Amino acid sequence: MLDTAQGDAAPPNDERAATEEPKGCLFALSQPPLMIFLAVIGVLILMGSLHDLLRL
Secondary structure, eight states, rough: OOOGGGOOOOOHHHHHHHSSSSOOHHHHHOOOHHHHHHHHHHHHHHHHHHHHHHHO
């Protein structure tokens, strides 16, 4: 059966937000799609710079 007691209810959003740690830039960088995107951009820049140095 479902227990709908108020004692186990989650705290309101303002109390929960005060206890959570703020997520900053390092949290965003830990996301896999962003890291894949940045890796692809980095490889393209690296290939372009190597092309300029070695071919031109």
